[in-house]
Amino acid sequence: MTLNNKFLQNDHLGLIVRLAVGIIFIYASIDKIGDPAQFARIVYNYHLLPGELINIFALVLPWVEIVCGVFLIIGVYKEGSSLILNLMVLAFIIAIGINLIRGINLECGCFSVSSKAKESALWLLIRDVGLLILTAYAFLNRSNRFCLGGSKKA
Amino acid sequence: MMVGIKQLVLIVIVSTLLALVVNMASSNRIPLVGNWPSIPGSHTVAVPPSADEGDPTFISLDEAAARFQSSGTLFIDTRDPEDYEFGRIKGSVNIPYDYLEDYLDTLRAIPRDKEIVTYCSGTECELSLFLGRDMQYEGFENIYIFYGGWREWKRAELPTDSGAVK
Numbered sequence: 001m002t003l004n005n006k007f008l009q010n011d012h013l014g015l016i017v018r019l020a021v022g023i024i025f026i027y028a029s030i031d032k033i034g035d036p037a038q039f040a041r042i043v044y045n046y047h048l049l050p051g052e053l054i055n056i057f058a059l060v061l062p063w064v065e066i067v068c069g070v071f072l073i074i075g076v077y078k079e080g081s082s083l084i085l086n087l088m089v090l091a092f093i094i095a096i097g098i099n100l101i102r103g104i105n106l107e108c109g110c111f112s113v114s115s116k117a118k119e120s121a122l123w124l125l126i127r128d129v130g131l132l133i134l135t136a137y138a139f140l141n142r143s144n145r146f147c148l149g150g151s152k153k154a
Numbered sequence: 155m156m157v158g159i160k161q162l163v164l165i166v167i168v169s170t171l172l173a174l175v176v177n178m179a180s181s182n183r184i185p186l187v188g189n190w191p192s193i194p195g196s197h198t199v200a201v202p203p204s205a206d207e208g209d210p211t212f213i214s215l216d217e218a219a220a221r222f223q224s225s226g227t228l229f230i231d232t233r234d235p236e237d238y239e240f241g242r243i244k245g246s247v248n249i250p251y252d253y254l255e256d257y258l259d260t261l262r263a264i265p266r267d268k269e270i271v272t273y274c275s276g277t278e279c280e281l282s283l284f285l286g287r288d289m290q291y292e293g294f295e296n297i298y299i300f301y302g303g304w305r306e307w308k309r310a311e312l313p314t315d316s317g318a319v320k
Contacts (some may be wrong), residue, residue, distance in 0.1 A: 020209035040184060041277070042278065044190050045277060053272075077164070080160070080164065
């Protein structure tokens with residue numbers, strides 16, 4: 001796969017994917033920022049982080065999501081923000097995968113911190129893989145059209 | 155790629171600062187280091203963050219298992235019927251807290267002095283606490299809350315049941 005691939009470097013598709021990913025992550029962050037205690041509980045229930053790190057992780061994660069989302073939409077620090085989102089979605093996939101193997105039916109905490117929002121882990125995995133394709137595209141697409149900030153040309 | 159990593163570091167710093175400032179100013183603020191039990195052992199009593207003084211007694215997995223052995227105890231599963239049918243503590247009765255009004259007859263049929271253990275999924279769920287509180291308020295005298303719930307029970311491979319109850 002070359003970075004000069006026409007499909008990969010399409011200006012318009014790049015813009016659409018950036019907007020979509022940006023909106024998805026901003027939307028995902030709002031509920032968590034509003035109720036950090038609830039989100040911390042969900043993070044705790046993944047049983048992956050040491051207790052001391054849970055609150056700080058639950059506080060910072062949604063802000064990383066919202067900052068990256070805004071940067072992607074306006075086209076500033078496009079490379080860095082899409083890189084972070086790729087790593088984050090990868091981490092989500094691993095976290096959900098581990099708990100799927102453990103046989104624990106957990107709350108995702110993806111878009112909502114409500115206990116009512118329960119989905120099957122398999123569906124969450126499929127959804128995250130779809131999201132990973134989008135974030136990967138946003139990272140590999142180096143088009144600078146429709147961008148506020150001059151992210152360096154590859 | 156180098157550019158990306160530099161930006162990554164910058165974004166993480168900015169987000170962390172934003173998170174800390176907003177958390178300080180927010181009415182929903184949480185402490186930076188929470189008081190989370192590191193590994194829920196079978197003898198540690200898990201207590202929900204919203205527990206109040208005067209709430210029914212919280213019990214550990216060990217104690218729940220001991221009460222399970224003594225035949226006089228009624229286990230109440232407060233989760234939704236789908237979860238209950240998918241898997242539950244053996245012999246437990248389903249009184250889903252979210253549909254409590256449909257289960258009042260079941261609730262009223264229980265003698266007030268019966269020993270009762272309520273539970274739900276685990277530490278992500280407080281339905282067991284809510285039902286326990288309500289029942290205590292209604293005059294039930296021996297309520298215990300097993301907050302570790304279904305998750306701990308299943309992990310310990312204690313007796314379970316599944317399917318619809320006739």
